[in-house]
Amino acid sequence: MFTAQGPTLTELAVQALSSTRRGYDLLAPAFDHTPFRTPDAILDPVREALETVGPFGAGLDICCGTGAGTALLRRVCTERVTGVDFSAGMLDVAARTSPAGPGPRVDWVQADARALPFRGAFDLAVSFGAFGHFLPAERPLLFAQAHAALRPGGCFAFPVVAPPGPDSWLYWALLGFDAAMRVRNALWRPRFVMYYRTFPLPGVLADLRAAGFSVELVPLAALGRRDDGAPRARLVIARRAGRPVPSGAS
Structure with a gap:
């Protein structure tokens, strides 16, 4: 599952017993060698879909981690790109490895991400693989912060993958992981918030x-379809109301 450069099971155990922030600070040097990094198989279809929606001036990668989504933004934005994360360790790796x-x-x-220091500054915001770190009750605040960070007409975009059905081993694996995480957080402090079935x-x-977005769902055709014909993944494009601000305008 992990490369030789990835974390050991002992290191993962130490990280899992830390807080969410501290855990990612510890994981940061090896993060890109784990399955947790968003793969190009997802990033590339998202980029292609966004290229049909843009152009965009300024882009924001919310919960940027080591910068996989930030690299995508550099290909669809023309003005500037900002990666934001609460982990200093992840940001350090992102800054050192940014191409x-x-x-x-x-x-x-x-x-x-629940207290972004931006207001009306971006045309496009994206996020990849981070929503499991927020409890369902935190989603309204998270989405309100993304809405506030965008200029009028700006988009908040992120991929969602169709959940596996109960006839899949992955369904039970994710159910078991979330159950174990709930037990861990009930018995141990600090909490490590990471769930797969809360979105x-x-x-x-x-x-x-409710946060003020209009929403469009775009199938990511490159990721295929399920047996019932539904897309395996979609791109959520949530747009803030208003006329888009021309690139370079304030």
């Missing part, structure tokens, strides 16, 4: 609309 070359400049900001699409769409 050089043509494209907008990248800034790295340490902040909690159901109907509730997510309701919370996005």
